[in-house]
Amino acid sequence: QPYTPHHPYNPYNPYYPSYQTPSPVALSQWTTTAAPAASTTTPTSSSTPSPTHNGTVPDSLDWREVGVEGPVKSQGTCGACWAFAIMVALESQYAMKHAGNVSLSEQNLMECSTQNYECRGRNTAIAMEYIAQNEGIGTEKSYPYLSYQTHCRYSTASIGGRDSGYVPITSGDENALKKAVATIGPIAVGFDAGHSSFQYYESGVYFEPACSSSALDHAILVIGYGTDPEQGDYWLIKNSWGTSWGEEGKLARNRDSNCAIATEAVYPIV
Template identity: 55%
Template structure:
């Protein structure tokens, strides 16, 4: 009888210790990412989501350790979100708003491959100074705006030698007449069309980001760059995308980022078997390409801050049947 009581006490002590450990870990997460909730019920709900997400990450990384997948996952600032909350909040690319490819309005030109061109095996436009630091779109579906500015920043740099950070908020507030919906979504070609018609986009410092829809207040005197149109790269053609990235510079692309594996991506070459090549929901920027451990990849700049991925970047599978639609909707501005 004494043995049974002792075992029960040990089990109870271990259970309490585990609960205390979970709560301590949860407290550290909240402190690290400055998370605050309205009440204890919400706090408990979010802690349960956090623990569920942590378990999914653990199970995935076991596969990584066994060599069965090519990338790792890691807890980040999205850890307290249900997956559908994450998608609704962060993924704002809306292919149905694409006036240029669907209806022929605001139509861009098509990419022509240069004659007798040989491209290098590795490209990284960061090394040339053509890429601004990683930005953070916050809780606003404005990924399309960050993809747009990133591509134009690169083209403006190549033309002028000056790297100017451009205003995503300018696009969020002012490009609705061109088919975009601010924090509710948009796409890059529509934004390029707005910039051309507007004859400019303000600098980020003059029109800072707010992560919310606001009144348009474009100031021509603060314009940092403009474009004269845009080029669409042939759909789903990774080879032409490679040539464009190598010869032109950073390219705006749309991808399927609707999977938890993308939400918690940490490092390695991201290949998601469940990815669609047509159901695209997130705008990002290809700034290069290369090969890691025998796996070809696209070097992609995201807009979710430095704590996501590889300091804000992700290596996405290249030459894997257009995985996640990386080459399905690719374009860049003319300057």
């Protein structure tokens, strides 16, 4: 289906006005030290191989249209994108399987998943394994986000969600990612976001010719996909920089030019 932005349509590549400035996190995010990619992390017994799907999938899909997606969140000046991508992916799975929306605690994950780098980077696989081994994660209400690290204050009395591990999508395979988005739901992915065109993105189908297929400096959520007759195939992406960035916190990303979007793609098992 044609891509219809919330703002007036901008031609491809989308423009970013000179008066617009990126959010504080956009300025600090690019200096974070990335943790090892999920695709290179040794899976534990709770992890399973990427699923195969031989059937057809829809040509376009937007999980917002069926009420799976909650509001866009903001990570503030803390480089905790990894925690936001995982929590929103887990929230989406709960919404799909339990017919209800729950907001889970990024702060809980950031402070208690000690193998990660808190505000300085991420490893999505390790974080999902932490939730499984911890037998749950707190709700946002019981453990609100602060945008900085203190100490672990998790209580089993405030569990809002659980997973039993994670599933990695075949690295670099955008077709496998498309099938996973269609059959599983929103997928947490790594992304090469270290470009001013991304930091200042406003609307339209995003394309960055300098994107890398291996440089992962951000984590986001793929919530759908489609095809525009003029701009071609695109991914629908949900960011964690609040609603003032992009199209109310979301972006349409050109498919098949990667930006590392399929290099590290995972989802939680619920």
